[in-house]
Amino acid sequence: MAQSLLFTVKRHAPEFVKPSKPTPHEIKLLSDIDDQDGLRFQIPVIxxxxxxxxxxxxxxxxxxxxxxxxxxxxxxxxxxxxxxGPGRKLMVDCNDEGVLFIEADADVSLKEFGDALHPPFPCLNELLFDVPGSSEVLNTPLLLIQVTRLKCEGFIFALRLNHTMSDAPGIVQFMNALGEISRGNSEPSISPVWCREILNARDPPRVTCTHREYEQVPDDNGTIFPLTDGVNRTFFFGPTEVATIRSLLPTNQQEQYSNFEIITAYFWRCRTIALQLDYDKEIRIICVVNARSKFVNLPLPKGYYGNALAYATAVTTPRKLIENSLDYALNLVKKAKSNVTKEYMHSVADLLVIKGRPHFTLVRSHIVVDVTRNRSGEVNFGWGKAVYGGQPRGGGDGDIPGLVSFHIPFKNAKGEEGVVIPSFFSPQIMERLVKEMESVLKSNTNQLTKADPRSSIIISSL
Structure with missing residues (x-):
């Protein structure tokens, strides 16, 4: 997308949209997974x-x-x-005050955003206006929605959600319900289910698993990357790139790992080399795992829209990660994911209650979020599927810039389906990252990076 795109958005005064019929006035407790410190922020969708x-x-x-x-x-x-409430316990006061809704018009057409829509979208603040006083976690609207008409008669739907209420699958479920009713249905095809008590701590709570994701680690050299001197780059991993990385493995191991594991391990290793971290201080990779997976076997009913996620974590040192072959990193990622079981999720809830709902560890961490299965682009308000739908941010914005890598579905100019990973670092770190990525991929595919002069994006075969 063109980073230099300039346009004007005219917004109407924000309004509150309330349920069209009377609804229960009650207090509903969030789960002990929902109300942890690491989910107390707003997440956007576009x-x-x-x-x-x-x-x-x-x-x-x-x-x-x-x-x-x-x-x-x-x-x-x-x-x-x-x-x-007491003990930092979060609850919803169901009082029908409503969600924030913004009507807007922009003097720009969809084609002006470019042919290859993907994050980061530098115009996000215009398309999802932060109404003053609305973005605190407590005592503010839980949803903010802005619908912006375009001069081509297309439109942009943007949403901001208090993350303690839902994870990505949960909010996509809500958006699909909104789409169905926009198309004339009288009710959602999937009825929403609260049942947050399923993910509450046990009585008494008992931590039965190891949770290195919540260890308290001193921040001795700064966690958040500075925003003042950074550049955005986006890397594409399609069939060719993934096959090239697989070829680095022994023949008998090449089919043991998923595409997610292959891309995550390779990118983590390249990123670690580029950051030039202290060789012998512990680093973490944290993979956000959807606990709805059949492998976790949680008894979550269909329609559950609360947070059902875990921060699967592996710990090593830069020395071990860099000096070992790629399968070392792969095994760390695979093992971390496989640790997330039904018992693990109950143990997490217990730990959060015992420890006062702490934040997951940010110090020397690399957080990986796979949004390829969220299917938010399929939400249909009557105008068909979205041209692009989902995560609007890259690696350089949000609450923890530079720490998060999103795996976002993307189809390149050749029609190849893969993922893009937007990244944000200083020019020096980015130069080293590109060099490290190219050291394997470019020599094998001869096409890893292709600069887009409009947007300073590095992306393969667009």
């Missing part, structure tokens, strides 16, 4: 939609606003406000 001649005369703002009011009858906790 969706780009083309004009559809079949919807001629229909206003997406009006359609979505009316559908939102009807959808909140089913998802009425979103219309409430978050409160904090």
């Amino acid at each position: 969706q780009f939609y083309k004009y559809d001649p079949n919807m001629k005369g229909k206003d997406p703002v009006d359609v979505i606003r009316k559908a939102l009011s009807k959808t909140l009858v089913f998802y009425y906790p979103f219309a409430g406000r978050l409160r904090e």
